[in-house]
Amino acid sequence: MLSALSRLLPRTRWSTFFVTPATLLWWHRELVARKWTYPQRRPGRPPIRAEIRALVLRLAWENPTWGHRRVQGELLRLGYRDAASTVWTILTAAGVDPAPRRDGPTWTKFLTTQAKGMLACDFLHVDTIGLTRIYVLFLMEIGHPASSHSRRHEASDRGVGHSAGPEPDVGSRRPSRPVQVLDPRP
Template sequence: MAIRLLYRFCCLLLGWLRLLGRSSAAKDVEILVLRHQLSVLERGRPKPAFTLGDRAVIAALVRLLNKRQRLSLKLLVTPRTVLRWHVRLVARKWTYPHRRPGRPAKPEALRALVLRLARENDGWGYRRIHGELLSLGWKVAASTVWEILKQAGVDPAPQRAGRSWARFLTAQAHGILAVDVFHVDTVFLRRLFVLFFIEHDTRRVHIAGVTRNVTAEWATQQARNLLMSLDDVRTAGIRYLIRDNAGYFTEGFDAVFTAVGARVVPILPGVPRMNAIAERWVGSCRREATDRVLITGERHLRLVVDEYADHHNEHRPHRSLGQRCPDGVGAPEPPAVDASSRVIRRDRLGGLIHEYAQVA
């Protein structure tokens, strides 16, 4: 045992004496390498994981040592692995970025513009879009436009220009008036009916009347009252009237609108989407007003639907109108909000509906 201890002491002493012959720079490098390895061990337990930064630091430091010093250094990896890391660093520095062969990629702005023109103009082919791009200053070939449309899955112009009913409504919205009737059950289990008209272009709603029994004579008279309440310009602008095939919409009802030059368009059987805008308003009125109030009679229902129609026309924003209300389509933009602005609230229908306005 004493001989073994003496041997270990001699080995340590020779190691210390050998350290005296090394430069301080080599010692500092070895200390830095060992310290960095300790940080890697503390971060990655149970198995250390070297990141790209760890490899770069260790490879750079070990490169400062000679071969004998690298062999005596206690590393978590072999010296050959460290040298391989260094070769990769050198290759990364002198390797130029790979560039795909062929033409350069098309600008994303050009691609977005081509798809926008195709989406907003279903009758334009790639040649027509190419001409529009040239007038806008884009120097591209017609084949480039064709390739962008093909990659995006856009059909050719004759196939895109489908004359669907929704497209017809959008194109003719300025002169379309729709009519519909919906019912509301009172608290006394009596059913009341509401006749209303809605303009497609502005989404303005006109409540024509409320009754317990919808008859052809009553509906015709309400149509006359509506046209008398409108000015001459708005009356002359009505080109189409969309209605369903209910029995109270008779020839006398249609004659009221044909007399002012409008064409009556009955919806086809089983196609309720032909009057989708009116049906959409019925759903909004039910969810936001009539389904949340206990209706007691005709007068009460008329007050509720009139109040909601005023809210719909004067305040409620619509996505189809750019988040404007029907009465605010032609109004100027609201003033910008600043720190001194204050928002007030106005209640409708006893607080069921809140309207907010900005005041200085």
């Protein structure tokens, strides 16, 4: 509110305000922190019991072809409800390979062959001035450098009423010039 009211005064009179813009931002950060702070827990994971550690190492030593997920499955059958990541941590700390090498493509080869169908994503949130939280899911296709979104902008650059014949198939040609996307801000 204070920053909105400051627009009504000439810039030379802004020195009459008792707070700076940095103070306003600090107040907002404090409001957000108070609204979204949850009860504190002790940091870190609980320690791994010695009997679980010994059992995991014994199962891995007696069955060298088992990976960490198979060992974790056997622990479940025995009544121990520990995560596969716990088994992975135990085996890695002991110098045992948590996932024994098997015949097949390497991870790099697998990613290279699957790149056309892969998506990268991110999930984030933004807190507004009214303490409303907006959630954002961001997706990006990895395998195609020219997305269909940029092709749409290129097609619209030709203008309305273009009568040079039927529309060519956009997926079968490369752009002849860089696509210009206009800034939507006023």
